[in-house]
Amino acid sequence: MPTVTATFRFYEELNDFLARPLRGRAFGCACARDATTKHMIEALGVPHTEVELILVNGESVGFDRVLADGDRVSVYPKFEALDISPLLRVRERPLRTIRLIADAHLGGLAQLLRLAGFDTLYDNHFADDEIEALASSENRIVLTRDRELLKRRTITHGCYVRALKPQVQLREVIDRLDLAGSVHAFRLCLSCNAPLRRIDKTQAVGRAPEGVLERHSQFVTCDVCRRVFWEGSHWQRMRTLIDSLVPEQATQLDQVDQVDQVIKTSKPS
Structure with missing residues (x-):
């Protein structure tokens, strides 16, 4: 089957997926006739999910662009500092809910x-x-x-x-x-991925150790695994981790609702 030859250049972290001799430079590659940009990008080792923008001969294109002989293909990851909103991104829209x-x-x-x-x-x-x-x-x-x-x-x-x-x-x-x-920390069960629900201290009796019941007044539970959660000895370590990610939001969460910030578990009843 006749082939066409296109020149590819991958940018930034996309080079991690390429064979070493191809990284950080333009290189020619034989392509099957009717091969699309998506087919060739993945044939070279780069998953399409890592790609944010493709330029062919300086024109923004999608994954379905069929390559022609002599095409120059530039492939970019997600942009952090450059506004590319006037250009065609390879996905129609981000997911509405994460x-x-x-x-x-x-x-x-x-x-x-x-x-x-x-x-x-x-x-x-x-x-x-x-x-x-x-x-x-x-x-x-x-x-x-x-x-x-x-x-x-x-x-x-x-x-x-x-x-x-x-x-x-x-x-x-x-x-x-x-x-x-x-980020909305300490809202989900770490084991079940289900929402945590506030319960009265009386509902934690028999499901949390006596010493914990004496020292704490706020509890939540997971309705799937029935574990009870409270602010235990691991709380500060996890709090520090979340603060390092989004310090301003973490502070706001502290002020809004302390009861959601519970990470130590007891054995399920």
């Missing part, structure tokens, strides 16, 4: 995202097909360290997580998805 789904390797990150108040599905038995289906049906952003998962056709929003430690991963995801303004 919902996430994490793959099997990101259990620690999933818990910290729940701590920060983000609806995050996680099960270490999720197969890639299940993640793809849930992401599509529930409009969820896929978080993964598996670039092949992000190349799946129906996954429109995703984030390749580069960091290895959960706390660093949390900072990375908050920054890359611009989530700092949406």
Whole structure:
């Protein structure tokens, strides 16, 4: 089958996905006739979910642009400082509600995202097909360290997580998805991803240790796992983590509702 040759240049962190000889420079690449920008970008190793803007011969295009011989293709990640609003982004719009789904390797990150108040599905038995289906049906952003998962056709929003430690991963995801303004800490159960509900101290009797009942007056529960939460010994460490992400908002939350800031758990009854 006849081929065409196009010149590609990837920018910033997109180079991390390329073979080393191709990073940080323009290079020619043979393309199948009728190949689209999306097909060639992913064939070179870059998941489409990491791409924010594509220019072909200086013109902003979408993923469905068919490449022609001699085309020059520039591929960009999310812009932090440059306003590209007059140009065509490769996605029609951001997701209206932030919902996430994490793959099997990101259990620690999933818990910290729940701590920060983000609806995050996680099960270490999720197969890639299940993640793809849930992401599509529930409009969820896929978080993964598996670039092949992000190349799946129906996954429109995703984030390749580069960091290895959960706390660093949390900072990375908050920054890359611009989530700092949406943090509402200590609202979700870390185990179940369900909303926490305030209960009277009397309802915590038998579900929390006697010493805890003596020292604390505010409690919440998860209606799924029935654990009781209160401001325990781990609270300050978690509070410090949230403050480091969004210090101004964290202070406001302290003033609004202390009862939501509970992270230590008892055994379920």
